[in-house]
Amino acid sequence: MAFELPALPYAHDALEPYISAVTLQFHHLKHHQAYVNNVNNLIVGTPFENATLEEIVRKADGGIFNNGAQVYNHTFYFEQFAADGCREPQGELKAAIEKDFGSTEAFKEQFNKAAATLFGSGWAWLVKTADGRLEIVQTSNAGCPLRDGKTPLLTCDVWEHAYYLDKQNLRPKYIEDFWKVVDWQVISKRFSA
Amino acid sequence: MAFELPKLSYSYSALEPHIDARTMEIHHTKHHAAYTNNLNAAVQGTNVSNKRIEEIMAVVSKLPVAIRNNGGGYYNHNLYWEILTPGGANAPHGVLLDAINDSFGSVDSFKEAFVKAAVTRFGSGWAWLIQKENKLVVSSTPNQDNPLMDVAEVQGTPILGIDVWEHAYYLNYQNRRPDYVEAFWNLINWDEVARRFKG
Numbered sequence: 371m372a373f374e375l376p377a378l379p380y381a382h383d384a385l386e387p388y389i390s391a392v393t394l395q396f397h398h399l400k401h402h403q404a405y406v407n408n409v410n411n412l413i414v415g416t417p418f419e420n421a422t423l424e425e426i427v428r429k430a431d432g433g434i435f436n437n438g439a440q441v442y443n444h445t446f447y448f449e450q451f452a453a454d455g456c457r458e459p460q461g462e463l464k465a466a467i468e469k470d471f472g473s474t475e476a477f478k479e480q481f482n483k484a485a486a487t488l489f490g491s492g493w494a495w496l497v498k499t500a501d502g503r504l505e506i507v508q509t510s511n512a513g514c515p516l517r518d519g520k521t522p523l524l525t526c527d528v529w530e531h532a533y534y535l536d537k538q539n540l541r542p543k544y545i546e547d548f549w550k551v552v553d554w555q556v557i558s559k560r561f562s563a
Numbered sequence: 564m565a566f567e568l569p570k571l572s573y574s575y576s577a578l579e580p581h582i583d584a585r586t587m588e589i590h591h592t593k594h595h596a597a598y599t600n601n602l603n604a605a606v607q608g609t610n611v612s613n614k615r616i617e618e619i620m621a622v623v624s625k626l627p628v629a630i631r632n633n634g635g636g637y638y639n640h641n642l643y644w645e646i647l648t649p650g651g652a653n654a655p656h657g658v659l660l661d662a663i664n665d666s667f668g669s670v671d672s673f674k675e676a677f678v679k680a681a682v683t684r685f686g687s688g689w690a691w692l693i694q695k696e697n698k699l700v701v702s703s704t705p706n707q708d709n710p711l712m713d714v715a716e717v718q719g720t721p722i723l724g725i726d727v728w729e730h731a732y733y734l735n736y737q738n739r740r741p742d743y744v745e746a747f748w749n750l751i752n753w754d755e756v757a758r759r760f761k762g
């Protein structure tokens with residue numbers, strides 16, 4: 371069964387000026403679409419032909435993993451933004467962040483560092499471990515914490531394509547603006563799921 | 564002695580329309596400069612602070628990862644600027660041409676292998692033409708690794724390299740890496756590649 375490119379839950383220009391319409395158009399309609407097309411082509415005639423995306427992320431290797439995980443990661447990334455979202459952690463998630471990182475500020479500082487220092491292409495994540503703790507992890511290229519049995523809650527794409535048209539070499543500026551479009555209601559739902 | 568950001572022997576606009584001036588300027592004054600500065604900071608106080616960059620590359624597995632990443636970024640971009648030229652020779656020639664024909668069958672087959680390595684390197688990295696004893700081989704490396712490094716899967720002397728980090732082409736080509744790789748072909752300074760080849 372072929373995977374399909376999910377529509378964004380907002381217009382391509384909804385996150386301006388923090389993420390430009392042209393960046394989102396390329397990111398969603400070209401990069402994300404290419405990963406969808408590639409994984410659909412690669413799974414034909416393999417044991418993953420009828421697999422779910424999560425099964426591919428957990429078990430596949432090579433091109434099937436790279437493209438399948440990039441479909442998963444990008445869907446996960448785009449779904450966490452909103453034009454008028456909740457900009458700070460709330461409720462139980464806020465309490466968990468304070469317990470595991472000390473404060474929201476300390477959490478953000480640590481997350482920013484993970485996103486800024488991932489060398490090359492990849493992702494920074496807030497995850498929930500099997501025993502319920504919150505952690506920050508970095509993954510290279512298509513890496514996804516699901517593969518290590520962790521539950522992803524929040525992610526920042528630090529492939530250069532995520533920010534180069536808007537910020538060029540200034541990745542920290544992109545990370546700063548990233549927080550202005552995250553909708554913490556989405557992250558809370560993932561946390562409580 | 565500190566590593567220095569080299570000056571380019573041509574202007575930032577000289578490679579247009581294949582590589583635009585803004586891409587060149589940011590690539591050189593921001594990305595390459597950052598690797599240079601970070602390398603200088605990373606080697607300070609280590610026992611490789613007075614070594615040549617090639618010697619450092621050969622032992623990166625024993626050094627902090629910041630030296631591998633920034634040393635690679637420093638060396639790789641030095642090579643990249645030198646093998647590019649606005650008025651590049653049209654084709655490989657002389658003993659280099661003979662070696663390409665010996666190793667790949669033809670220039671076309673070599674180009675096909677090189678383009679494939681550049682286009683299929685997943686994530687950030689480089690594709691290379693490498694001299695390995697008397698043979699030429701094509702390979703690619705992730706991130707800022709290169710064939711001089713003791714961690715490289717295929718080791719040898721790089722004589723041609725293409726940067727396929729998105730920063731090398733995103734302003735002009737966005738997701739179309741194959742178009743950038745094809746454009747790069749029009750800019751190769753084959754005299755410089757031949758100079759690096761030890762026949």
Ligand SMILES: [Fe+2]
Nearest residue numbers: 594726728731
């Ligand atoms: Fe570069």
